[in-house]
Amino acid sequence: MSAHGADGGWRFTGEGDQPPHQNTVGHRWRTAITAAGVPGLGLHDLRHFYASGLITSGCDVVTVQRALGHSSATTTLNTYSHLWPTAEDRTRRAAEQLFADSCGLGADSSTSTSC
Structure with missing residues (x-):
């Protein structure tokens, strides 16, 4: 911004x-x-809210770095790395989506566990 x-x-x-x-x-x-x-x-809390929203929406580290005006991606990662999904998180989401798709459930129903 x-x-x-x-x-x-x-x-x-x-x-x-x-x-x-x-x-x-x-x-x-x-x-x-x-x-x-x-x-x-605090006013600075809005900055963290903005950054976490970008990360949750799938933005990569360089995009978040530039949006926040950090001089390097290292600065961004030192502060926000815990918010990016891990490989395990992505695997879990993919498995949930695969299950939902195979059961004919909509994207909103992916939390259901029975076909």
């Missing part, structure tokens, strides 16, 4: 046409979470 809008300007502006100061962003965030009744939710 780019910090710039389609017109090339900043998505969120502060003074003039510049990005807002980090203190302004922090203040707006704290005001918003207090109003929403969810204290303790």
Whole structure:
């Protein structure tokens, strides 16, 4: 996600046409979470939510690295490697899907265990 809008300007502006100061962003965030009744939710938590959502959706490490602006894939892997599925996870999902397909079950019914 780019910090710039389609017109090339900043998505969120502060003074003039510049990005807002980090203190302004922090203040707006704290005001918003207090109003929403969810204290303790940090702005950085949104970054982790975004990263985990990309990984869950099947994005590869380089895609997540670029989306987060990490300088290297190593940085991304050091933080999020535990979220990528293992070979065992992929095998389990494939076996579940094979079973569901062979029983004529839809994709939503793949948790059923009887034909």
